[in-house]
Amino acid sequence: MSSYETPRGPVDSSRVPRFAGPATFARLPRLDEVGTTDVAVVGVPFDAGVSYRPGARFGGNAIREASRLLRPYNPAQDASPFALAQVADAGDIAANPFNINEAVDTIEGAADELLGTGARLMTLGGDHTIALPLLRSVAKKHGPVALLHFDAHLDTWDTYFGAEYTHGTPFRRAVEEGILDTEALSHVGTRGPLYGRQDLTDDEKLGFGIVTSADIYRRGADEVADQLRQRIGDRPLYISIDIDCLDPAHAPGTGTPEAGGMTSRELLEILRGLASCHLVSADVVEVAPAYDHAEITSVAASHTAYELTTIMSRQIAQAREKNAQATEETDAK
Ligand SMILES: N=C(N)NCCCC(=O)O
Ligand SMILES: [Zn+2]
Ligand SMILES: [Zn+2]
Numbered sequence: 001m002s003s004y005e006t007p008r009g010p011v012d013s014s015r016v017p018r019f020a021g022p023a024t025f026a027r028l029p030r031l032d033e034v035g036t037t038d039v040a041v042v043g044v045p046f047d048a049g050v051s052y053r054p055g056a057r058f059g060g061n062a063i064r065e066a067s068r069l070l071r072p073y074n075p076a077q078d079a080s081p082f083a084l085a086q087v088a089d090a091g092d093i094a095a096n097p098f099n100i101n102e103a104v105d106t107i108e109g110a111a112d113e114l115l116g117t118g119a120r121l122m123t124l125g126g127d128h129t130i131a132l133p134l135l136r137s138v139a140k141k142h143g144p145v146a147l148l149h150f151d152a153h154l155d156t157w158d159t160y161f162g163a164e165y166t167h168g169t170p171f172r173r174a175v176e177e178g179i180l181d182t183e184a185l186s187h188v189g190t191r192g193p194l195y196g197r198q199d200l201t202d203d204e205k206l207g208f209g210i211v212t213s214a215d216i217y218r219r220g221a222d223e224v225a226d227q228l229r230q231r232i233g234d235r236p237l238y239i240s241i242d243i244d245c246l247d248p249a250h251a252p253g254t255g256t257p258e259a260g261g262m263t264s265r266e267l268l269e270i271l272r273g274l275a276s277c278h279l280v281s282a283d284v285v286e287v288a289p290a291y292d293h294a295e296i297t298s299v300a301a302s303h304t305a306y307e308l309t310t311i312m313s314r315q316i317a318q319a320r321e322k323n324a325q326a327t328e329e330t331d332a333k
Contacts, residue, residue: 024089038085043092049129059287060124066298084317111137125285128167139179146184151242152258182207189245192258225273253292
């Protein structure tokens with residue numbers, strides 16, 4: 001017999017209007033209402049690491065608001081993510097807006113606590129600085145992880161104004177710290193002007209492969225997803241999604257927009273093509289609602305987090321079933 005309890009799902013939008021009440025991600029219960037969870041959706045309202053427009057500190061709550069419209073069945077993955085596993089909103093990590101180094105430590109500590117309960121993280125940013133402490137925490141649990149980084153930018157620059165921890169530098173730090181599996185690192189959606197050709201040489205030396213936004217346009221989402229999946233294999237995978245990977249037409253509400261990006265349809269399709277990868281945690285960052293219009297960006301981000309959550313819930317349910325079968329077989333002996 002399994003001790004697994006039926007997950008508590010979202011508020012039923014056919015009974016309580018979806019625009020009523022305080023916003024949690026997808027109208028799911030708060031973590032304190034369910035005790036423990038398989039997937040913790042957590043906000044990180046921190047944007048002191050940005051190099052241009054600020055405002056991503058409001059991203060998590062904008063995504064929660066936009067996510068009121070999500071429905072419980074995901075036809076693209078033929079799954080009801082909130083029934084297959086417990087998904088709950090763990091609230092926000094309160095990080096010091098005046099001290100980046102302290103904030104990075106706080107985020108790592110809070111992620112350690114959540115991961116320590118056995119949950120996977122679906123983090124809503126915040127600027128891209130926050131990916132570093134999240135990766136540190138994930139690597140403590142799984143060892144060096146494969147990384148898929150969806151972004152217009154490389155985010156492997158060295159320092160900005162002498163600062164090591166910024167939204168343009170998390171993945172260089174992560175490689176330096178040995179927390180990434182350098183056999184399986186890819187940027188997806190890369191485009192736009194750089195400081196120099198050296199940016200690309202440095203990035204390649206760190207171990208990254210690049211799928212540009214033009215590659216996606218030319219080759220299509222399915223082929224790109226196949227190639228990425230082959231590179232990742234069964235390694236533990238972290239997916240970090242900077243919403244500026246999307247074209248500004250699909251995500252105007254972000255701090256460092258670049259023309260010529262992928263569509264939200266392409267992003268969602270690539271993610272669905274990665275459903276069999278061992279996704280241990282993920283983030284969606286850089287949503288800056290003050291620059292948004294009609295919630296275009298936060299709607300795209302909420303659907304992105306929904307696909308990622310669906311991938312995690314399906315895997316959790318599959319693993320649980322496998323365990324239950326194994327226990328039954330042992331019991332039968
Ligand atoms: N949006 C992120 N994460 N990084 C952009 C850094 C680009 C720059 O200021 O050169
Ligand atoms: Zn970016
Ligand atoms: Zn970024």
